[in-house]
Amino acid sequence: MIQIKNVNKVFYQGGRTIKALDDINLSISEGAIYGVIGSSGAGKSTLIRCVNLLERPTGGSVFVDGVDLNTLSNNELTLTRRKIGMIFQHFNLLSSRNAFDNVGLPLELAGINKQAIKAKVDSLLKLVGLEDKKDSYPANLSGGQKQRVAIARALASDPKVLLCDEATSALDPATTQSILELLRKINKEFNITILLITHEMAVVKSICTDVAIIGDGKLVEQGAVGDIFAHPKTELARQFIRSTLDLSIPADYLARLSTSKGASRHPLVRLEFTGASVDAPIISQVARECNLDISILSSNMDYVGGIKFGLMLAEFFGTSEATEQAITFLKKNKIEVEVLGYVA
Numbered sequence: 001m002i003q004i005k006n007v008n009k010v011f012y013q014g015g016r017t018i019k020a021l022d023d024i025n026l027s028i029s030e031g032a033i034y035g036v037i038g039s040s041g042a043g044k045s046t047l048i049r050c051v052n053l054l055e056r057p058t059g060g061s062v063f064v065d066g067v068d069l070n071t072l073s074n075n076e077l078t079l080t081r082r083k084i085g086m087i088f089q090h091f092n093l094l095s096s097r098n099a100f101d102n103v104g105l106p107l108e109l110a111g112i113n114k115q116a117i118k119a120k121v122d123s124l125l126k127l128v129g130l131e132d133k134k135d136s137y138p139a140n141l142s143g144g145q146k147q148r149v150a151i152a153r154a155l156a157s158d159p160k161v162l163l164c165d166e167a168t169s170a171l172d173p174a175t176t177q178s179i180l181e182l183l184r185k186i187n188k189e190f191n192i193t194i195l196l197i198t199h200e201m202a203v204v205k206s207i208c209t210d211v212a213i214i215g216d217g218k219l220v221e222q223g224a225v226g227d228i229f230a231h232p233k234t235e236l237a238r239q240f241i242r243s244t245l246d247l248s249i250p251a252d253y254l255a256r257l258s259t260s261k262g263a264s265r266h267p268l269v270r271l272e273f274t275g276a277s278v279d280a281p282i283i284s285q286v287a288r289e290c291n292l293d294i295s296i297l298s299s300n301m302d303y304v305g306g307i308k309f310g311l312m313l314a315e316f317f318g319t320s321e322a323t324e325q326a327i328t329f330l331k332k333n334k335i336e337v338e339v340l341g342y343v344a
């Protein structure tokens with residue numbers, strides 16, 4: 001549905017050259033919910049804006065539904081853009097129009113008659129669960145409700161593609177989940193291909209079928225979400241996966257943590273499980289085989305696409321030989337091991 005081919009984007013600012021996108025290639029299938037994740041300044045917004053030519057690439061091409069957008073005249077581009085809806089972090093609603101009139105705006109601009117607009121807007125407000133808010137102005141709506149109005153407006157022209165630019169970043173976690181649910185429903189019911197950009201791996205985990213990771217304007221990794229969680233190839237991918245797992249060292253342990261070994265100290269170890277880790281009762285096996293006691297301090301395991309992954313903090317009680325043996329055993333079973341320090 002969307003092909004991004006060798007796309008480059010260079011900005012020139014005050015004599016400086018900024019390479020925002022560096023030879024990006026992506027292919028997004030019809031019906032996918034495709035996430036692009038990256039840190040601040042990675043080039044996410046620039047990339048998504050290239051997909052409807054709000055930003056013109058410096059080089060390369062963007063095809064949507066088989067059409068090379070660069071070859072279109074201004075009129076043709078306006079018509080094609082109707083098939084590409086977009087929603088934004090800050091909703092971009094018109095404050096002078098109520099919810100009904102915000103949703104109806106694209107239809108008015110397309111010259112649709114009033115009766116047809118009413119039928120369409122009523123059905124869209126019902127779809128997003130806001131029938132009772134049609135007369136409300138944006139100032140009187142919550143963030144989640146504003147995003148629902150923006151989604152209804154984006155759907156007014158029956159798009160084939162919906163672009164979501166950090167659409168949940170201004171929302172609290174519960175509202176984020178309800179908006180993601182709505183996007184999933186739209187994707188299923190209308191087979192709309194969704195391209196979303198985010199800096200939160202939790203959003204990708206929750207809704208996306210595929211993901212691309214970008215850093216410094218370059219495509220670092222891409223694939224099915226389950227595969228990326230199972231076999232992250234780069235440190236950047238690992239960092240994003242870790243960010244979905246909240247596992248910090250408790251303050252009292254941190255205060256007692258030392259970098260030096262000692263007769264009365266034992267190691268505090270962080271274990272990282274990925275899809276490559278052997279799916280066996282490894283913790284009890286390593287304790288038995290290496291003659292070691294293990295005390296689990298905290299653990300955060302999760303599933304994505306049937307893949308188990310997660311982090312665990314544990315203390316190892318045993319001789320230093322037993323500890324070395326255990327670390328070797330765990331690594332052999334594809335568990336990443338890091339000794340964070342030693343606690344008394």
Ligand SMILES: Nc1ncnc2c1ncn2[C@@H]1O[C@H](COP(=O)(O)OP(=O)(O)OP(=O)(O)O)[C@@H](O)[C@H]1O
Pocket residue numbers: 011012013018019020038039040041042043044045046047199
């Ligand atoms: N209009 C512009 N003029 C000059 N530089 C720009 C322009 N737009 C973006 N940039 C630069 O391009 C790079 C990528 O910016 P972009 O906004 O695409 O990143 P991002 O990943 O969306 O970041 P964020 O999550 O902070 O919005 C940054 O270095 C940014 O400063």
